[in-house]
Amino acid sequence: MKRVIVSGLILFVSQSIFAQTEQSLMEGSGKIYVVLATVLAIYAGILIFLTIIERKLSNLERQIRE
Amino acid sequence: MLKHWWKILGALLVLYTLIAGFMIPLKPGIQEVTPTNAQAGDNLSLAITGYNSHFKDAKEIKAWLKYDSTHYIVGENIRDSTQTLLFVDFKIPTPLPIQNESRRMTLILTNEVDGYSLLPDAVEVVPMGIDTIMGQWGNTIGGLHEVKGTTFPYRNILYETIRNLFFHVPLWFAMIILFFFSTIYGIIYLILGNSRNDHMVLSLNQVGILYGILGLVTGAIWANWTWGEPWSGDVKQNMSAVAILVYLAYLVLRNAFDDYEQQARYSAVYNIFAFVALIPLLFVLPRLYDSLHPGNGGNPGFGGEDLDNTMRMVFYPAIIGWTLLGAWMAQLARRYMALKHAALEKDVDF
Amino acid sequence: MSILGQIRTLVAKEFLLEWRSKYALGGILLYVLSTVFIVYNGFIRVTPPEWNVLFWIITLFTSVNAVTKSFVSENGNRQLYYYSLADPIAIICSKIIYNSILLMVLNVLTYLVFGLVTDNPVRDKPLFFLAVFLGSVGMAITLTFISAIATKARNSATLMAILSFPILIPILVSLIKIAANALGIITDTSVNQDIITLLAIDAILLGMAYLLFPFLWRD
Numbered sequence: 001m002k003r004v005i006v007s008g009l010i011l012f013v014s015q016s017i018f019a020q021t022e023q024s025l026m027e028g029s030g031k032i033y034v035v036l037a038t039v040l041a042i043y044a045g046i047l048i049f050l051t052i053i054e055r056k057l058s059n060l061e062r063q064i065r066e
Numbered sequence: 067m068l069k070h071w072w073k074i075l076g077a078l079l080v081l082y083t084l085i086a087g088f089m090i091p092l093k094p095g096i097q098e099v100t101p102t103n104a105q106a107g108d109n110l111s112l113a114i115t116g117y118n119s120h121f122k123d124a125k126e127i128k129a130w131l132k133y134d135s136t137h138y139i140v141g142e143n144i145r146d147s148t149q150t151l152l153f154v155d156f157k158i159p160t161p162l163p164i165q166n167e168s169r170r171m172t173l174i175l176t177n178e179v180d181g182y183s184l185l186p187d188a189v190e191v192v193p194m195g196i197d198t199i200m201g202q203w204g205n206t207i208g209g210l211h212e213v214k215g216t217t218f219p220y221r222n223i224l225y226e227t228i229r230n231l232f233f234h235v236p237l238w239f240a241m242i243i244l245f246f247f248s249t250i251y252g253i254i255y256l257i258l259g260n261s262r263n264d265h266m267v268l269s270l271n272q273v274g275i276l277y278g279i280l281g282l283v284t285g286a287i288w289a290n291w292t293w294g295e296p297w298s299g300d301v302k303q304n305m306s307a308v309a310i311l312v313y314l315a316y317l318v319l320r321n322a323f324d325d326y327e328q329q330a331r332y333s334a335v336y337n338i339f340a341f342v343a344l345i346p347l348l349f350v351l352p353r354l355y356d357s358l359h360p361g362n363g364g365n366p367g368f369g370g371e372d373l374d375n376t377m378r379m380v381f382y383p384a385i386i387g388w389t390l391l392g393a394w395m396a397q398l399a400r401r402y403m404a405l406k407h408a409a410l411e412k413d414v415d416f
Numbered sequence: 417m418s419i420l421g422q423i424r425t426l427v428a429k430e431f432l433l434e435w436r437s438k439y440a441l442g443g444i445l446l447y448v449l450s451t452v453f454i455v456y457n458g459f460i461r462v463t464p465p466e467w468n469v470l471f472w473i474i475t476l477f478t479s480v481n482a483v484t485k486s487f488v489s490e491n492g493n494r495q496l497y498y499y500s501l502a503d504p505i506a507i508i509c510s511k512i513i514y515n516s517i518l519l520m521v522l523n524v525l526t527y528l529v530f531g532l533v534t535d536n537p538v539r540d541k542p543l544f545f546l547a548v549f550l551g552s553v554g555m556a557i558t559l560t561f562i563s564a565i566a567t568k569a570r571n572s573a574t575l576m577a578i579l580s581f582p583i584l585i586p587i588l589v590s591l592i593k594i595a596a597n598a599l600g601i602i603t604d605t606s607v608n609q610d611i612i613t614l615l616a617i618d619a620i621l622l623g624m625a626y627l628l629f630p631f632l633w634r635d
Contacts, residue, residue, distance in 0.1 A: 060409065256628075315579050
């Protein structure tokens with residue numbers, strides 16, 4: 001429960017800080033940070049996919065060893 | 067090493083896309099002007115904000131306001147204050163060629179460093195009651211500067227996000243290519259059997275779904291900062307979401323069988339049927355509707371204006387690169403499936 | 417017996433079975449009536465664009481329910497019996513023909529009841545019935561084929577909806593556009609192109625069902 005509250009608080013604080021800077025950051029510098037966000041989203045997606053395969057493989061390895 | 071050539075090629079192409087996509091600068095352009103309204107007969111002093119421009123370096127700057135193809139106003143008294151800020155005076159003549167009607171004029175700007183650039187509908191001019199002839203209409207313009215160099219086209223609203231063409235759009239192309247090959251492997255499985263082909267179908271579909279979701283997410287990010295909202299009900303967005311639903315249904319169907327052979331065969335049949343059913347959805351129907359995407363509502367696909375040769379040189383390698391990267395991920399998933407399949411069969415034997 | 421003869425016999429068999437189990441037919445008719453009344457009570461006043469969309473949504477749900485029973489409700493023994501008697505092509509064709517007729521009847525009924533309780537906004541009736549005809553055929557092909565897949569899986573009824581809805585969306589989108597012309601909501605000169613698109617979708621789906629069904633009918 002404590003962890004939920006703490007993570008909720010962190011989320012809220014970071015949201016409110018981010019919301020102020022977000023507009024000027026994304027609109028400024030010719031919107032180049034929109035491109036950065038796009039590339040980061042793809043990077044995150046590929047990492048998630050690899051992590052899932054990694055976890056499945058580890059499970060399989062454990063099963064085979066047993 | 068040799069049998070991994072396509073993975074190396076994929077990684078290199080994606081690297082090339084990233085480097086070229088970020089490093090090649092945007093062509094200079096006109097970001098905005100103030101004021102945007104004028105009256106006929108005014109001596110309009112226009113403040114022009116340039117993007118990536120070099121007004122201070124340029125020796126020979128010329129500017130025109132275009133009323134129509136035979137009526138131009140020549141800019142006078144051009145003075146730059148910084149590289150991106152320029153002041154030009156325009157004496158707007160009266161009467162206007164078309165009276166009793168306001169009209170938006172296009173700004174044309176040229177200098178020897180940046181080349182020429184346009185801002186359509188820059189200034190709206192309103193006719194005035196009294197005719198006081200002050201300025202003069204010119205009927206042609208001349209001496210536009212062509213500057214050679216490797217640049218991406220400048221578009222208002224888009225600005226630097228035009229680079230997303232190498233990151234968002236290839237995801238869709240790669241998704242379609244992956245789904246196409248999963249369909250081919252589905253057909254091969256139905257004819258020849260062999261669980262390897264079935265695993266190929268499943269793994270290609272998994273990566274295809276990943277690319278589809280990433281396409282939606284990146285599209286939403288891009289749309290939020292250019293079209294104004296993440297989901298504007300655009301026909302291509304909707305149709306792509308439907309395509310992902312179909313393949314999620316494929317995953318659900320796979321889990322609804324107890325027998326492996328049945329699971330593989332039935333899901334392969336659904337996979338083929340679904341892909342064929344999606345063809346009108348993805349390629350025919352969007353063209354019948356108006357869309358914010360280029361290539362819809364009767365527009366040609368990637369028109370010459372939106373995709374110039376420099377962009378093509380990054381865009382096509384990007385498609386191949388992302389597809390090969392996807393195939394690599396699919397291969398990892400398939401090898402896992404093959405291992406698991408083998409392990410399960412051993413269990414049955416013992 | 418030739419395939420055409422088999423198809424004729426099988427379609428006749430479907431009608432005979434339907435007629436014998438009248439409660440099933442009655443159930444689906446009641447389903448149409450109650451859906452229409454629920455929608456009517458929820459809206460009372462229906463504008464033509466809403467009418468158009470609601471009509472096709474009701475049609476979609478009725479069709480899924482009506483076709484689900486074509487394979488899903490048949491038990492394995494009876495399917496084995498057909499398998500030993502008839503050609504798979506004859507079986508899928510007869511099911512598609514029977515379901516097309518069934519859906520057309522149900523959709524016309526929906527149109528009559530829905531048009532009766534609300535103000536009937538349909539102006540170009542021939543165009544609208546053409547849409548109903550093409551839509552019924554397209555839905556019948558897709559749903560019959562999907563029901564052949566779903567029948568072998570667990571949770572067949574849920575799977576029917578999950579598997580068929582996304583595939584039906586292209587048909588539904590073209591139908592709503594053609595019907596919007598018939599209702600006079602939009603006047604589109606390219607309505608012929610939409611009809612051709614829908615015809616092409618129907619033809620492609622029929623071809624796929626014809627090619628792929630033998631693979632489903634093997635065990």
